[in-house]
Amino acid sequence: AQSVAQPEDQVNVAEGNPLTVKCTYSVSGNPYLFWYVQYPNRGLQFLLKYITGDNLVKGSYGFEAEFNKSQTSFHLKKPSALVSDSALYFCAVRDGFAYGGSQGNLIFGKGTKLSVKP
């Protein structure tokens, strides 16, 4: 069965410092990995995804994520955090070999609250 873990409930960063939000996954086939962000009172917004190819994926708002197959991780990063980055971040995974049915659905982590202080 596929699963995803976000080991930190909250990450605190000072504005201007680099940030990392951690995500590890488990799938039986090749992973398709996604990051979403949720601002207060809003729906989830897609940030970036890894399907295949380059292990470093660039996404919206200056975010990037690094896929590491040996460590089964897909950590979200940003070189310089902004106060406006404060939000709830979700990692999600889908098994790339599971077409259709519930096995083809996205599985979400529990979310990590990012707090960026001025």
Next chain:
Amino acid sequence: EAQVTQNPRYLITVTGKKLTVTCSQNMNHEYMSWYRQDPGLGLRQIYYSMNVEVTDKGDVPEGYKVSRKEKRNFPLILESPSPNQTSLYFCATSLSGTGARYEQYFGPGTRLTVT
């Protein structure tokens, strides 16, 4: 503008009173899904639909019904709501359910309180 709309955005109701939360998309997406979001539990899938007239249970389907009579709409029905269904509900769509590479687009959410 491509969007997913949900109505109502906020709803307070009483136990046992049937309700429907609507979801509509204008992107011609095949795949639609309902999630509920609860603190500490993340997003859990309730039901999903791979295409018109094709629906299936997600991880937490008990107490919910759905229908997909047309491509753009995917209403969530609570026949007899109970307090444990108090939650934040999201509708999401994707170009294709069989294409694992496609990201999902989320509606703005419906906050439901059942007293």
